[in-house]
Amino acid sequence: MSPRLVLLGGFSADYASALRRALPRHNGWEPRAVPDAIAVVAALAIPPAPVFVVLDAAALGSANLPALCRAVRRAAPPPAAVRIEVLLPALSPAAVRAAYAAGADECRAGPVSAATLALFVLAKAPPPDEAASDGFLFDPATGVARVGGSPLSLTPTELRLLRELVSRPGTVLSRKELLLASLGAEAGSVQPRAIDSAVAGLRAKLGPAGWRLETAWGRGYRWNASARPPLGARLVRRRARVAGSGVLAIVLALLAVRAFRPVPPPVLPSSPPSDPVARALLDAFETPNPPAVDVARPKTEEDDDFSAFSTG
Secondary structure (H helix, E strand, O other): OOOOEEEEEOOOOHHOOOOHHHHHHHEEEEEEEEEOHHHHHHOOOOOOOOOOOEEEEEOOHHHHHHHHHHHHHHOOOOOOOOOEEEEOOOOOOHHHHHHHHHOOOEEEOOHHHHHHHHHHHHHHHOEEEEEOOOEEEEHHHHHHHEEEEEEEOOOHHHHHHHHHHHHOOOEEOOHHHHHHHHHHHHHEEEEEEEEHHHHHHHHHHHHHHHHHHHOOOOOOEEEOOOOOHHHHHHHHHHHHHHHHHHHHHHHHHHHHHHHHOOOOOOOOOOOOOHHHHHHHEEEEEEEHOOOOOOOOOOOOHHHHHHHHHHHH
């Protein structure tokens, strides 16, 4: 197995030795510490390409981060995977935004111990000799993109958009930059938000590789050249599967309750009413050809007196 280089920018040799002791030996880890930004660029020119890079912003200088991240991406181009972690003296919003814009995959507050960094390396570094899990391949020269061995049918705009994103992995590209790259001279007459629909169409065509086209909220889009989806994307898919299983379990439980629900007892007819008028009405409605029933109440002496008075 080829050595798996962990490049430590702005660290001492003693720190690299402590990290080597904290990492498992059988996986071929090779921590290499360099003191400054110039040494980082020089180390990238010596094979093998690193799989994990830690840049200490306090030791290297925050202004050097963009150039260093670009150099790291060029040293390990797609489909090779490299993880860039930046240690910041303080996780202020401005410093974090600048680090992500420079091309960092994750920012952490530094300094960190060698044992803690070993946990980060084991959790985030790509597995050894592992190809991209989604099978994404792209040849910029021919413009042929494949996912799982199947070629993608891309429009000219989508092809130019994909070429621009893949050529600058890990770098956040604004909507205006992507419009200019995909539409050229016509970009001036188009609103920057129009690129969102093109990105959505490209992400849909990428299918299982759509997680590579990441959204940097409020800034634009960037291409993830890692060999496997980030932890956040895997957790989202896992939660979606768990949520779907939970909904199915609820539906099945409701169906089971409905199937085994006890049948209510039949409503027995009540006894016939004792009132002769009510019994006569009930018999008249229940018989198919009801006889003529006189349900008038008997006359009283008061009725006779009233009829005599009204006719007299």
